[in-house]
Amino acid sequence: MKPTYFINFMMGMYIFIFFAYLFGPLIVMSITAFNSAEFPSISPWECFSFRWFNEGKIAYDGQHLAGLLSDWRLHDGIISSLIIGAGVVSLSVPIGMAAAIVLTQVRSQLRDIYYSISIMPVLFPGVIIGISTVVLWDRIAGLGGDGFISDVGRNGIFLTILAQTCFISTYCFLIFVARLQRFDQTQEEAALDLGATQTQVFFKILVPYLMPAIASAAVIAFLFSFENYNTTVFSILSDQTLTTVIASKVRLGISPALSALALTIIALTIIAAVTYEILRRRSEKKYAQSQEIFVKEKAASGRINKEYKAGFKVPKGIVAILLVLVFATYGATQIVKNDLYGQSCIDAADQEKKSKFLEQLQTLESNELTEEELSGGSLGGTEDYGDIFGDPSLFQDFGGFD
Amino acid sequence: MSADVELNNVSVTFGSFYAAKSVNVKINGGEFFSFLGPSGCGKTTLLRAISGFQDPSEGSVLIDNKDMFGIGPNKRPTSLIFQNLALFPLMSVSENIAFSLEVRGVSKKDRQKRADELLELIALEGQSEKKVHQLSGGQKQRVAIARALAVEPKVLLLDEPLSALDLKLRQRMRTELREIQKRVNITFIYITHDQGEALTMSDRIAVMNEGEIEQIGPCDEVYNNPLTPFVATFVGENNPLFGKVKEINQNKVKIETPDGDFLSTMNENKKLNIGDEAIAFVRPESLFIPRDGDNFDNQIEVNIESFEFEGNIKNFYATLKSGTRIKFSIPNAIDTSSISSGTKLQLGFESIKSSILPKAQLAID
Numbered sequence: 147m148k149p150t151y152f153i154n155f156m157m158g159m160y161i162f163i164f165f166a167y168l169f170g171p172l173i174v175m176s177i178t179a180f181n182s183a184e185f186p187s188i189s190p191w192e193c194f195s196f197r198w199f200n201e202g203k204i205a206y207d208g209q210h211l212a213g214l215l216s217d218w219r220l221h222d223g224i225i226s227s228l229i230i231g232a233g234v235v236s237l238s239v240p241i242g243m244a245a246a247i248v249l250t251q252v253r254s255q256l257r258d259i260y261y262s263i264s265i266m267p268v269l270f271p272g273v274i275i276g277i278s279t280v281v282l283w284d285r286i287a288g289l290g291g292d293g294f295i296s297d298v299g300r301n302g303i304f305l306t307i308l309a310q311t312c313f314i315s316t317y318c319f320l321i322f323v324a325r326l327q328r329f330d331q332t333q334e335e336a337a338l339d340l341g342a343t344q345t346q347v348f349f350k351i352l353v354p355y356l357m358p359a360i361a362s363a364a365v366i367a368f369l370f371s372f373e374n375y376n377t378t379v380f381s382i383l384s385d386q387t388l389t390t391v392i393a394s395k396v397r398l399g400i401s402p403a404l405s406a407l408a409l410t411i412i413a414l415t416i417i418a419a420v421t422y423e424i425l426r427r428r429s430e431k432k433y434a435q436s437q438e439i440f441v442k443e444k445a446a447s448g449r450i451n452k453e454y455k456a457g458f459k460v461p462k463g464i465v466a467i468l469l470v471l472v473f474a475t476y477g478a479t480q481i482v483k484n485d486l487y488g489q490s491c492i493d494a495a496d497q498e499k500k501s502k503f504l505e506q507l508q509t510l511e512s513n514e515l516t517e518e519e520l521s522g523g524s525l526g527g528t529e530d531y532g533d534i535f536g537d538p539s540l541f542q543d544f545g546g547f548d
Numbered sequence: 549m550s551a552d553v554e555l556n557n558v559s560v561t562f563g564s565f566y567a568a569k570s571v572n573v574k575i576n577g578g579e580f581f582s583f584l585g586p587s588g589c590g591k592t593t594l595l596r597a598i599s600g601f602q603d604p605s606e607g608s609v610l611i612d613n614k615d616m617f618g619i620g621p622n623k624r625p626t627s628l629i630f631q632n633l634a635l636f637p638l639m640s641v642s643e644n645i646a647f648s649l650e651v652r653g654v655s656k657k658d659r660q661k662r663a664d665e666l667l668e669l670i671a672l673e674g675q676s677e678k679k680v681h682q683l684s685g686g687q688k689q690r691v692a693i694a695r696a697l698a699v700e701p702k703v704l705l706l707d708e709p710l711s712a713l714d715l716k717l718r719q720r721m722r723t724e725l726r727e728i729q730k731r732v733n734i735t736f737i738y739i740t741h742d743q744g745e746a747l748t749m750s751d752r753i754a755v756m757n758e759g760e761i762e763q764i765g766p767c768d769e770v771y772n773n774p775l776t777p778f779v780a781t782f783v784g785e786n787n788p789l790f791g792k793v794k795e796i797n798q799n800k801v802k803i804e805t806p807d808g809d810f811l812s813t814m815n816e817n818k819k820l821n822i823g824d825e826a827i828a829f830v831r832p833e834s835l836f837i838p839r840d841g842d843n844f845d846n847q848i849e850v851n852i853e854s855f856e857f858e859g860n861i862k863n864f865y866a867t868l869k870s871g872t873r874i875k876f877s878i879p880n881a882i883d884t885s886s887i888s889s890g891t892k893l894q895l896g897f898e899s900i901k902s903s904i905l906p907k908a909q910l911a912i913d
Contacts, residue, residue, distance in 0.1 A: 330632070332630050335601060335621070335628075335634065336628070337636075338601075338620070338621045338622050340627065340647055340651065340696075340698075341652055341699060342647075343622060343651070346651045350647075350651070351636065354638050355638065436679075436682060437681075437682070
């Protein structure tokens with residue numbers, strides 16, 4: 147075995163372990179979303195079902211286990227998360243941009259101090275930002291009497307937007323700083339010289355240049371806001387966001403509906419990422435083509451006019467795709483072979499649980515104490531204890547207090 | 549429409565540093581005027597003072613006899629072409645050209661019309677939809693010129709716009725710039741450290757050194773009759789011969805140097821007295837190998853050290869008796885195969901082609 151093979155093998159192992167560590171839990175969680183059992187698990191496998199994506203289940207004992215579609219608390223949480231996300235994006239992107247632009251105008255000595263102050267909110271624990279926002283606005287609300295200020299100051303969504311903006315705008319600031327560092331300031335001067343006002347320079351030169359940064363800052367701000375818990379849990383007050391709903395659900399006992407939600411979020415993320423990648427490659431190709439045309443025009447006739455033959459290439463991801471296919475096929479055949487899918491399976495499982503439940507009920511009933519036993523009987527009851535104090539010889543041996 | 553530009557006693561200071569010091573120039577309307585100087589001499593600062601990015605600390609900038617103090621660059625009748633051109637990379641060629649019209653609220657149709665006109669002027673028809681990165685260096689250059697001309701400025705300011713181009717292109721663009729200037733007939737103020745550029749294009753040039761103007765005048769005058777040793781050595785090449793004034797006869801001055809006495813011509817504005825320390829300058833192309841019948845005012849003995857071939861001319865490097873190094877060039881058309889290193893030669897030059905100036909700082913090359 148050559149050493150390079152060994153190194154490659156180790157490298158492959160490392161990458162496999164790394165990805166297994168990263169994605170293993172997600173895969174397991176995704177699979178549990180399709181198990182009809184009340185507790186998220188892979189084994190024992192009950193039935194293959196989409197119930198956790200739909201209305202969930204009303205258990206044999208009458209308890210309602212909500213699915214993704216029927217869980218109104220989750221829906222409310224998602225809606226307030228979206229509102230907060232939109233609010234945070236519309237506040238922190240302009241704040242971050244303004245702060246970054248100011249940084250380019252500040253003179254050298256102040257610059258470092260200004261930069262340090264600007265990135266400080268990232269270093270604060272989120273909990274502290276959350277609590278201090280609540281404390282501050284409670285005071286402000288208290289000053290305002292019963293009016294608008296007191297309503298606003300005790301509005302969880304409003305406070306959460308402010309608290310999250312506090313540190314998320316810093317991330318936006320860093321994104322804008324990175325982009326502005328590569329900005330050629332003579333462009334601003336050129337625009338001014340050509341007669342543009344400062345406002346026109348901002349909207350026609352600077353903003354178009356910053357557009358990619360604005361887009362990525364908005365996406366990152368939204369994601370940070372959407373997944374934030376430790377600041378939100380304080381500042382949200384009596385409202386609920388998606389993260390606080392999930393947290394409270396976990397406290398009460400997890401349900402596969404959460405797996406279903408996780409899978410949905412993962413799927414949306416993957417779709418978004420793939421779409422972005424496709425669009426990016428397409429525009430890159432377009433750019434490359436325009437450059438190629440340019441080069442061809444410039445070059446002496448036919449010197450670069452090579453024929454490009456696109457040979458068939460095996461996509462690099464084929465191994466991963468094949469692995470997924472193999473596992474999926476195996477799983478599907480197992481499910482079909484053992485008849486572990488569909489309504490009949492679920493009904494059977496429910497029936498079985500119900501009969502078990504009834505059996506337990508009967509056992510309990512057979513163990514039920516009689517009326518006499520419950521009221522004390524020969525052992526229990528107040529009479530016996532009462533008798534202790536009724537016994538005249540109880541304190542016979544008591545030596546007194548002297 | 550062109551405008552006069554007048555700098556009255558303009559100084560620009562940054563802290564205690566004078567970037568420009570008491571500059572007085574009057575540039576006539578329709579003139580091609582160049583500021584020539586080494587980097588860091590304050591020429592770009594002057595340009596920024598004219599375009600409005602930098603108000604002078606003292607003195608005033610007048611355009612069309614109007615004081616421009618406090619008037620921003622977007623309100624002045626000037627256009628600036630930047631050293632790096634500063635084209636807008638996100639816009640197409642025609643959007644770039646029509647930018648100044650767009651910010652003035654000109655309708656899209658009129659903008660397109662004007663852009664097409666200008667594209668024709670710079671011979672880039674049919675390229676209006678291209679992005680800036682798809683253009684070659686020379687094309688970018690021309691787009692920058694067209695963009696600056698779109699609003700019909702009265703004064704066009706150019707900040708070393710040719711410095712990024714290769715030699716051939718630079719030479720072609722010189723001619724083109726000059727032609728464009730004649731066609732649009734506006735005042736061009738050109739900044740450069742390349743004396744070749746300044747001399748070929750300009751009507752007049754101002755030579756600057758350390759924030760101050762050393763000499764203003766038509767190109768040939770500055771070249772032939774430099775006012776200071778700095779100008780003599782910065783504009784073109786010059787061999788300095790250090791010595792003391794021995795005799796003065798009207799504008800003919802005899803200078804005594806370790807390598808002998810030479811007759812030289814004194815500029816009318818410069819006063820020299822006998823015994824003053826002075827420098828006589830003679831240009832490499834004014835030194836000749838005398839042929840039969842030639843009679844030069846001055847004779848000089850040299851010892852050839854080395855030579856280089858430049859194409860149209862050959863440059864010879866030689867030492868004088870005192871060890872002073874001197875350079876002279878001979879047209880390639882003349883046969884010089886007999887000259888090699890170690891050859892001793894007698895050279896001659898005319899006193900009218902040599903100028904003598906009081907001793908002062910030279911340009912470092």
